[in-house]
Amino acid sequence: MNFILTDSYEQMSETAAEFLTEELNRKPSAVFALPTGSTPIGTYRALARLNKEGKVDFSQGNFFNVDEYVGLSRESEQGYYHFLYENLYRHVNVDLEKTHAPDGTAENPEQAAEQYEQMIDGLGGLDAAFLGIGRNGHIGFNEPADSLHYATYCVTLTQSTIEANARFFRNEGEVPKQALTIGMGTILKAKKIILVADGDDKEEAIHRLWEDTSLRTDFPVSFLRLHPDVTIITTIK
Numbered sequence: 001m002n003f004i005l006t007d008s009y010e011q012m013s014e015t016a017a018e019f020l021t022e023e024l025n026r027k028p029s030a031v032f033a034l035p036t037g038s039t040p041i042g043t044y045r046a047l048a049r050l051n052k053e054g055k056v057d058f059s060q061g062n063f064f065n066v067d068e069y070v071g072l073s074r075e076s077e078q079g080y081y082h083f084l085y086e087n088l089y090r091h092v093n094v095d096l097e098k099t100h101a102p103d104g105t106a107e108n109p110e111q112a113a114e115q116y117e118q119m120i121d122g123l124g125g126l127d128a129a130f131l132g133i134g135r136n137g138h139i140g141f142n143e144p145a146d147s148l149h150y151a152t153y154c155v156t157l158t159q160s161t162i163e164a165n166a167r168f169f170r171n172e173g174e175v176p177k178q179a180l181t182i183g184m185g186t187i188l189k190a191k192k193i194i195l196v197a198d199g200d201d202k203e204e205a206i207h208r209l210w211e212d213t214s215l216r217t218d219f220p221v222s223f224l225r226l227h228p229d230v231t232i233i234t235t236i237k
């Protein structure tokens with residue numbers, strides 16, 4: 001695992017944007033998983049600027065949301081597809097037909113999960129998984145648990161995640177209790193993994209990832225140690 005320590009949120013964001021730009025320039029039709037949350041917003045801002053400057057072209061790339069809440073539609077303001085639309089897609093020359101999120105409104109979420117996995121597989125799997133990290137060590141919505149899931153699945157969110165995400169809703173009670181997330185296998189099959197982490201609430205998780213080499217299902221991010229090409233870009237010392 002390669003750690004890149006940056007001095008500021010802006011520097012972290014620029015560095016992550018450079019990695020993603022390099023990937024897209026190397027393979028214009030690359031398949032990406034993209035996260036939501038506060039941390040990647042700066043990266044998306046930097047990518048929008050690079051796109052405007054003509055340094056990266058999104059038109060042939062394929063972009064998959066890492067996760068989506070069950071019950072929220074593509075149009076829902078708190079939904080994760082909407083997040084990526086607002087923070088990235090509407091600012092770049094992406095082909096919206098090539099942007100995807102698990103169907104949070106599907107009557108059968110398990111089936112929607114399976115279809116999502118098949119769609120990613122059908123394009124040859126992920127070239128790059130861009131990730132954030134939860135303060136509990138989740139990646140995507142792969143929450144700490146007795147066992148982890150291989151492929152995209154429907155997860156029941158932990159109280160820690162519901163509390164952390166309540167800031168995006170009117171109150172904690174409005175946070176959906178379930179989500180669809182790409183699985184640990186979907187992530188670990190990606191050719192390249194880039195993770196960004198910033199802020200005091202991530203310090204414990206990043207220190208643990210740095211110091212503790214055990215693989216634990218109650219700390220899902222630890223499984224990234226199994227992957228040969230992981231870059232963690234962080235402001236956390």
Ligand code: PGA
Pocket residue numbers: 036037038039040132133134135138139140
């Ligand atoms: P955050 O979320 O960037 O808003 O802290 C990250 C995550 O929970 O994966």
